[in-house]
Amino acid sequence: MLHPMVIHLPLGLMFLVPIILILIWRKNQENSEINLFDSDLWKILIIVLALMTVGSMFSMMTGEHDEDIVEKIIQEDIIETHEGLAKVFTISVVFLFAGSIVVAFLKGALRQKLTLFILALSVLVIIIGGFTGKKGGELVYQHKAADAFGAKAGDLDRRQIKIKDDDD
Secondary structure, three states, rough: HHHHHHHHHHHOOOHHHHHHHHHHHHHHHHHOOOOHHHHHHHHHHEEEHHHHHHHHHHHHHHHHHHHHHHHHOOOHHHHHHHHHHHHHHHHHHHHHHHHHHHHHOOOOHHHHHHHHHHHHHHHHHOOOHHHHHHHHHHHHHHHHHHHHHHHOOOHHOHHHHOOOOOOO
């Protein structure tokens, strides 16, 4: 049950990417001939995207493992929807990473245009990540996927748990 822990890294980092890209785009407006390989902003972007790429790939692997367990209690088509969106998310992150590397090799107007394209892609990644996370959340909360990993939380009832009162 590693997947729920791992997936939060790329989903959290995805919100930083457009902010960093806007800062790079604005800095590039000032001087479109600067060497991005020397730019701290670009280095931060690459680190964030590398973590997102590795994190989303690892999430796919752990999700595949968890799928084998969860599909015993949930219809496969429900899981496949989440998995399909996760694949699109991961591929989009890889393209975002690759495009951000290519940007560093460009100069002038072409760099500006590609940076704006990558910025748009980063917003699309957030949307895809949101839909993917929503479907994952539905698996857990609506379809009770977590039940496949042990005792159901609903099996416990407040009467079975000794609650310490304030006056004890």
